[in-house]
Amino acid sequence: MMVNASPPGTKALVDIAGVSKSFRSRHSTVTALGDVSMLVQEGEFVVLLGPSGCGKTTLLRSVAGLEKPDRGRIEIAGRTVFDSAQKIAVPPENRGLSMVFQSYALWPHMTVFDNIAYPLRNRKRPDVKGHVGRALEMVRCGELASRYPGQLSGGQQQRVALARALASGDQLILFDEPLSNVDAKVREAVRFELLNLQRELGFSALYVTHDQSEATALAHKIVVMRQGAVAQIGTPRAKLLVPSIGSMIQRRFDAPSLPYSSPSTASCGRAFARWSRTILSTRVSASVTIDLSGFVWMPRSCDR
Ligand SMILES: Nc1ncnc2c1ncn2[C@@H]1O[C@H](COP(=O)(O)OP(=O)(O)O)[C@@H](O)[C@H]1O
Numbered sequence: 001m002m003v004n005a006s007p008p009g010t011k012a013l014v015d016i017a018g019v020s021k022s023f024r025s026r027h028s029t030v031t032a033l034g035d036v037s038m039l040v041q042e043g044e045f046v047v048l049l050g051p052s053g054c055g056k057t058t059l060l061r062s063v064a065g066l067e068k069p070d071r072g073r074i075e076i077a078g079r080t081v082f083d084s085a086q087k088i089a090v091p092p093e094n095r096g097l098s099m100v101f102q103s104y105a106l107w108p109h110m111t112v113f114d115n116i117a118y119p120l121r122n123r124k125r126p127d128v129k130g131h132v133g134r135a136l137e138m139v140r141c142g143e144l145a146s147r148y149p150g151q152l153s154g155g156q157q158q159r160v161a162l163a164r165a166l167a168s169g170d171q172l173i174l175f176d177e178p179l180s181n182v183d184a185k186v187r188e189a190v191r192f193e194l195l196n197l198q199r200e201l202g203f204s205a206l207y208v209t210h211d212q213s214e215a216t217a218l219a220h221k222i223v224v225m226r227q228g229a230v231a232q233i234g235t236p237r238a239k240l241l242v243p244s245i246g247s248m249i250q251r252r253f254d255a256p257s258l259p260y261s262s263p264s265t266a267s268c269g270r271a272f273a274r275w276s277r278t279i280l281s282t283r284v285s286a287s288v289t290i291d292l293s294g295f296v297w298m299p300r301s302c303d304r
């Protein structure tokens with residue numbers, strides 16, 4: 001399957017504005033989200049990247065309606081699904097989205113077919129059989145329809161969970177570390193299929209991971225989270241451009257070589273930013289500008 005590299009639209013499908021959430025117990029309060037705002041455009045694959053405990057799952061669950069934020073507003077497809085001020089909280093099943101979890105969340109007593117058909121029957125969709133069949137073909141699991149989840153490998157179970165989300169036809173699919181339970185080889189294959197399917201079908205994805213290479217492989221846009229807040233937003237392409245732009249500047253301006261050895265670490269990013277600013281400010285004529293604002297500098301803690 002070819003990747004259709006058409007860029008995502010410019011219309012916001014998900015609009016998260018000023019969302020905060022704390023978990024309180026008798027002895028302590030944990031601020032999981034502090035005033036988070038971000039957008040997912042139509043057809044865009046957005047990855048939430050950050051270390052464990054930084055609030056990724058809480059943000060995803062807030063969009064899904066499984067968590068109720070203390071403050072803020074969330075719109076999906078132009079409809080307010082949560083607003084603390086107006087006391088709006090649309091239940092998860094009415095938000096027009098599907099979720100794929102790390103734990104697959106398949107019903108063990110239902111066949112693969114029935115697992116995928118279940119939400120469609122619930123919503124009284126026509127042609128359930130056709131939808132299930134096509135979704136299973138998309139994830140290359142057509143022959144597994146009559147098996148039970150217990151008779152499948154982890155990779156197959158996750159493909160079935162993905163098929164269930166795809167069959168729903170929802171414009172928005174939320175993913176919470178869906179590949180971290182499958183082994184490395186299968187992970188690569190499913191990641192590749194997911195990338196192709198998203199670019200081909202054009203649904204919007206909000207995808208949580210702590211794995212930087214996964215984020216870079218899948219995302220149109222990476223939102224780096226740290227301690228309950230958005231630390232940076234950028235494109236993975238910008239990050240990949242760092243070494244090549246570096247050598248271009250070096251040749252063009254006869255600059256000293258870059259002050260880093262490995263191009264994948266945060267220190268490299270910071271060093272490059274400092275280095276290029278110095279070079280640009282000292283040697284570049286006024287007519288040459290290079291926009292560095294789109295670059296993603298990965299926090300070191302994401303490098304796992
Ligand atoms: N139900 C909960 N009760 C108490 N604390 C929670 C709950 N859910 C999440 N937290 C805390 O909120 C913070 C963010 O958690 P989470 O959103 O799961 O992070 P991530 O998905 O990035 O690992 C963590 O400190 C976590 O311990």
Ligand SMILES: [Mg+2]
Nearest residue numbers: 053056057058
């Ligand atoms: Mg999590």
